[in-house]
Amino acid sequence: MSVTTPQTQAQQTESGLLSTRPVWLVGILATLAGAVVTEAFALVARAAGVPMEAASPGATEAAEIPVGGFFGGVLFWSVAGIVLAVVLARWAKQPARTFTVTTVALTALSLAGPAVAPHTATSTQIVLAASHVVAAAVVVPLLARRLSHVRR
Numbered sequence: 727m728s729v730t731t732p733q734t735q736a737q738q739t740e741s742g743l744l745s746t747r748p749v750w751l752v753g754i755l756a757t758l759a760g761a762v763v764t765e766a767f768a769l770v771a772r773a774a775g776v777p778m779e780a781a782s783p784g785a786t787e788a789a790e791i792p793v794g795g796f797f798g799g800v801l802f803w804s805v806a807g808i809v810l811a812v813v814l815a816r817w818a819k820q821p822a823r824t825f826t827v828t829t830v831a832l833t834a835l836s837l838a839g840p841a842v843a844p845h846t847a848t849s850t851q852i853v854l855a856a857s858h859v860v861a862a863a864v865v866v867p868l869l870a871r872r873l874s875h876v877r878r
Contacts, residue, residue: 744868745875749815753808756868761800764861768796771853780854781845788845800861810871815876822873826866833862 744752767792772778778795779788807829814821840846840854 757804760864761797765797786863
């Protein structure tokens with residue numbers, strides 16, 4: 727007779743939930759979680775007095791980042807991550823590893839955007855860059871864990 731502790735039950739449930747759901751569904755759920763956490767992070771930054779105004783390259787002035795803007799940004803950009811995960815689940819030899827390496831590299835590359843944002847306060851640039859890391863820290867591990875259950 728085996729003894730099941732609450733910790734092992736939680737691990738079995740987590741593993742079972744991730745391993746039995748389609749990759750696209752785990753991607754959507756991970757994206758929603760990442761979007762909520764990232765928007766909460768941005769709301770805390772707003773409450774701390776960080777100006778939420780940023781400009782794109784070539785812009786003459788900064789525009790306000792609306793409440794919900796971080797949430798929407800995570801939704802928008804995570805679509806590419808979900809597509810990547812689905813493609814890797816189907817054709818990659820090591821989908822979890824390939825996904826993790828690719829998304830970590832893309833996240834690092836994404837930090838260049840806030841760093842060069844013209845007409846944007848340094849505190850805002852820091853929050854923007856950190857928000858990329860926050861979103862990736864939620865979305866990437868969940869999808870990578872699901873991809874680790876892909877069997878060839």
